[in-house]
Amino acid sequence: MSFSRNRTNFNLLDDVDDEDRLPGEDDKSVLFQTTGTTLRNAPRLVGSQIVNQDLIQERRNKALEALLAVREEGDKTKGLTLLNSLTSSPVTDIIPASAASQAVEESEVLPPVAKEALAEADSPNVTNQVPARGRRWFGKAQAQPTTMADFKRFMPLQLEHPPHPAGDRSNAWFKDEYANLFLAIVRFATEFFGFQELQEGFHEPWAVKMPEEFYRYVELVAEPDAVVGGWDEMLLDTSTRKYLIVGIIVKILEARVFSSVLWGNTKEGEEFLHGLDRALLDGEGYSRQDLRHRSIRTLLGGASLTPNFHKDCTKLTAQVLLLFMPLFNYLTLLPAGPETVTPKATALYQALHNIFSSAAYLSICIRISPTIIHTVSLLPGTAYKPDEHTSILQNSWTLSKTVVQNNWNRDHEELEIERAKAEGYVLGYRNAGKARLESNAGLRALRRLQDVQKKLADHNPPGFTHEAGVKIAIWPVTKRYWAGNSKPGGDMDGQSVFDVTTAGAVFYYKEKGKPVEPLLDFVAEKKKKLGGRYKGVKDLLAVLALLSLGALLVLLYVVGWAALVAWLTGFLAAITKSLRESVVRGRETAVSAYEYTGSPGSDWFGKRREHPIPDYQTAYSDAKEGVRGEFQKGASKVEDLAGDAYERVTAKAKDGVKGGYDAYATRKAQAEDVIENASSKAKSAGRVYEKATDKAREAARSSGEKIASKAKSAAGSAKGKMASKAKSASGSAKGKIASKAKSAAGAPAEKITAKAKSAAKLTVERVTSRVKHAPGGASRVPVPVNRGAKATVQTVKKRTKGEAYTREGMRNL
Numbered sequence: 125m126s127f128s129r130n131r132t133n134f135n136l137l138d139d140v141d142d143e144d145r146l147p148g149e150d151d152k153s154v155l156f157q158t159t160g161t162t163l164r165n166a167p168r169l170v171g172s173q174i175v176n177q178d179l180i181q182e183r184r185n186k187a188l189e190a191l192l193a194v195r196e197e198g199d200k201t202k203g204l205t206l207l208n209s210l211t212s213s214p215v216t217d218i219i220p221a222s223a224a225s226q227a228v229e230e231s232e233v234l235p236p237v238a239k240e241a242l243a244e245a246d247s248p249n250v251t252n253q254v255p256a257r258g259r260r261w262f263g264k265a266q267a268q269p270t271t272m273a274d275f276k277r278f279m280p281l282q283l284e285h286p287p288h289p290a291g292d293r294s295n296a297w298f299k300d301e302y303a304n305l306f307l308a309i310v311r312f313a314t315e316f317f318g319f320q321e322l323q324e325g326f327h328e329p330w331a332v333k334m335p336e337e338f339y340r341y342v343e344l345v346a347e348p349d350a351v352v353g354g355w356d357e358m359l360l361d362t363s364t365r366k367y368l369i370v371g372i373i374v375k376i377l378e379a380r381v382f383s384s385v386l387w388g389n390t391k392e393g394e395e396f397l398h399g400l401d402r403a404l405l406d407g408e409g410y411s412r413q414d415l416r417h418r419s420i421r422t423l424l425g426g427a428s429l430t431p432n433f434h435k436d437c438t439k440l441t442a443q444v445l446l447l448f449m450p451l452f453n454y455l456t457l458l459p460a461g462p463e464t465v466t467p468k469a470t471a472l473y474q475a476l477h478n479i480f481s482s483a484a485y486l487s488i489c490i491r492i493s494p495t496i497i498h499t500v501s502l503l504p505g506t507a508y509k510p511d512e513h514t515s516i517l518q519n520s521w522t523l524s525k526t527v528v529q530n531n532w533n534r535d536h537e538e539l540e541i542e543r544a545k546a547e548g549y550v551l552g553y554r555n556a557g558k559a560r561l562e563s564n565a566g567l568r569a570l571r572r573l574q575d576v577q578k579k580l581a582d583h584n585p586p587g588f589t590h591e592a593g594v595k596i597a598i599w600p601v602t603k604r605y606w607a608g609n610s611k612p613g614g615d616m617d618g619q620s621v622f623d624v625t626t627a628g629a630v631f632y633y634k635e636k637g638k639p640v641e642p643l644l645d646f647v648a649e650k651k652k653k654l655g656g657r658y659k660g661v662k663d664l665l666a667v668l669a670l671l672s673l674g675a676l677l678v679l680l681y682v683v684g685w686a687a688l689v690a691w692l693t694g695f696l697a698a699i700t701k702s703l704r705e706s707v708v709r710g711r712e713t714a715v716s717a718y719e720y721t722g723s724p725g726s727d728w729f730g731k732r733r734e735h736p737i738p739d740y741q742t743a744y745s746d747a748k749e750g751v752r753g754e755f756q757k758g759a760s761k762v763e764d765l766a767g768d769a770y771e772r773v774t775a776k777a778k779d780g781v782k783g784g785y786d787a788y789a790t791r792k793a794q795a796e797d798v799i800e801n802a803s804s805k806a807k808s809a810g811r812v813y814e815k816a817t818d819k820a821r822e823a824a825r826s827s828g829e830k831i832a833s834k835a836k837s838a839a840g841s842a843k844g845k846m847a848s849k850a851k852s853a854s855g856s857a858k859g860k861i862a863s864k865a866k867s868a869a870g871a872p873a874e875k876i877t878a879k880a881k882s883a884a885k886l887t888v889e890r891v892t893s894r895v896k897h898a899p900g901g902a903s904r905v906p907v908p909v910n911r912g913a914k915a916t917v918q919t920v921k922k923r924t925k926g927e928a929y930t931r932e933g934m935r936n937l
Contacts (some may be wrong), residue, residue: 280477287428320455329359345371347504349632387484388430410607468671495606508592517630524632546573580838593634601627
């Protein structure tokens, strides 16, 4: 409901026809008249309440005064709340005691509204619907579901709305109206759908037969969070159920109220506006809106509401009521707590009518504005944007993220433990030897380790696989556009934008790319599962019922109707008498036992025998305190036991995991020590080999050079001596002396060469034996004496090749 800041117009509905008027003071003479008989249940109705028109008018006057007083203080929200509470339920009057004995003749002037008053007075209410046991132990609850027939004669109060100002409304006004509308919807959902606490595994609200449109609207505004309960959690959790109803109502307002060209317009006016839109289809947007708002003001003719405003509101209220009634009946038929107030169906109708009336008036205010107000709806699953979205129910987001993170931590710890076990097996097979590692069991252990490592690599944290998504879309993004730059010094070029509302939603931690379970499939599976739960019991009861019916028919045929009725009456009386006698005997036996033992409880039994019905309030309060105390004791014991069990299990699990990791660390350290020892030995052997090879190379080179130099010097000296002797003796017999000189020179040269060869051979054998017996165990390197530098090159090549073999062997280790 909307009010301007400076003036308010309240129409008192003086032009209401008598057929539509509620009973007032003028109807008291015929209010309790009947058509020739005493009023049905008249004694019971004495003190009951019926609608009184004068009190309604008085309430309106008080509301006007209160609003004027509040408006002077500047607190607009308080005024709206006050007026809504004053007009949300019909005002009633007390039925006098004289009506209990009043009887009149049939009168033709009896107005129809008197029958309506009688129907409402005799209609089911909280007092006469609830059984005594339900009122005593479970609070207020309905005995039968509410149907549309209960609303047939109920006429909701119609809210009054102020006239429209001559100019355009401000941005602050629209922002306040949207905020007030949202608060009214939240209050409605809290009062009529948030009063009942449901238990998982016991209550099944989705099994209730609901209209298919309800399921469609739920899918339009919500998607399930699988980690916290899925679709079941939507209706079982009180807060989630409340905001689900809010989202559905807002979606209905978007589709049926705010999307209308003009709410409550006549057929001719609707055709006129559609023709205007078709004619200006290619025109500029702000120009079309300016012409449209002038045309709508002309159609209103100075009135604040359209001709069919209340009629369309009532029609839409009835349609939405059919949508919500199955769920409302389910909640109200369940037993509630003693302090829970079960709402009435008529109050639901009135509150829903108030919401649609306020939203419809706001839509008319939007249509007569020259600005353009555009809304963008949220879709379930939309990623969270901090600049545009507001989290309405923060607990839902926190719970969802906590559960996802805990599940990931648990799975990751299990994978880590599995990897540690796999690594232990592989290490054991590797220490057992190469043949054992290459066996079937060793290869299986290697494959297992590879699979676990791949799982760990693919097991990304939730930050990579999840994101904040819309669980329930509650309120859309609303922006207001107008032509021109509104900044100081600006011109008429461009446009200005004002954010009227940001989008509101309930968010959850959504897994990216995961498909959503369709609601219709979930409901079908739920009904199928629950239908088969008690199939055996239903079949047994059906068989027993058929057998009982057959036995009654046989008895009816054999003994006759009168004898059968007499037998049944006597049988029931005998059973009742036997039960009463058993109770009396049990009570007397207990009293006698208490008196015999001298127990003080005998006095209590005596008082109970004299006063069998104790004070209800005292008994109830004592029982309540006793149950509460026992419940607290039991809860504390269960909590202590659960805490101890959890600590023991956690300690065992930690010890097991720690032991596995310690064993794995010990084996790994042992293997590393073995590898380090082998590596150090190989390195030391390589160093010894290098030293021995260098010594052999140097010895061979020095000995070869010495032997070659000695052989050359010996050969040179021998040749010089022989030549000098030959030259000196070449006097007389030149040929003979020359031949003798050649033979003399050849024999010493051969001797010297043989001696050099034998000396070199001895030197090489000595060096080779020293290298062979060295700590490195180097192999023998033969070095020919008469090869010179070529032998040295071959020795270096062999050394390099041996080093390469040694490095390859170290790598294999």
